[in-house]
Amino acid sequence: MTLVLVHGNPETAAIWNDLIPLLDDDDVQTLSPPGFGSPLPDNFDATSDAYVKWLASELSNFDSPVDLLGHDWGGGHVVRLACERPDLIRSWASDILGVFTPEYVWHDRAQIWQTPDAGEEAVAAMVSADPADTAARYQSLGMSADIANQVADGVNSDMARAILSLYRSAAQPIVGDFFPTLANASARPGLAIIATDDPFVGGELLGRKAATQASAEVGILAGEGHWWMCSNPEAGASLINSFLKKLNNDN
16 A cells, blocks of 8 residues: 655655654655645645645546645645545545644744735745755754755745745635534544644644544654654654554454
8 A cells, every 4th residue: 555645834755754764654655745845836826725636636646545644734735635535545644633623823933924025024034044044943843954954955935935825825714614524534544643742733632623523543642743753753653554554454
């Protein structure tokens, strides 16, 4: 069975480098959303809806349904696809489920990106920053030096444009209004990964609420932050391997 990994913002597929060797699957593939480690086409509007369509198109290239795992906004795309196109997947996993609740409040940086002018200024500063400083910030948040440098190298004007469009397409109450539709994700087995020290995705309470709505299993990564796949890839891999092993045994 193919396991497909989808990352989020502001990052590239390099975030998975330490996790992949620890996964039991022998066919692990990564997909880079447009603007986030891959070019942003001129005709791509980089909204949440557009990314779901992009992901569906990518998954349709596989010969059979896949196991799908997403982090950050990659996890957002995964959740929405699980609700809308369960035919393309065998299972899904996401670490951002709590975002899809009415109570969720976007973190400070997201609210800046969602604000006209202030958002443009913020992403311009991000693009113009010294890559070494950007890498140091990523490293302080849990990435290894090697991964942090690779992710910093992916920060560019395409990413900046994609950030503004994506976050503005999902400002509250838009993202919270998806909560009722999470029930559709129960069509396939799901795993809600909750890193308890992640300050960006709503915390354990909202994560569990959304997981219940989606009939998803809950996996707790106690004491881990936003980039758990970098700071503790062993714990992350154990959680994912256990979830997929149960699916394999059931089949």
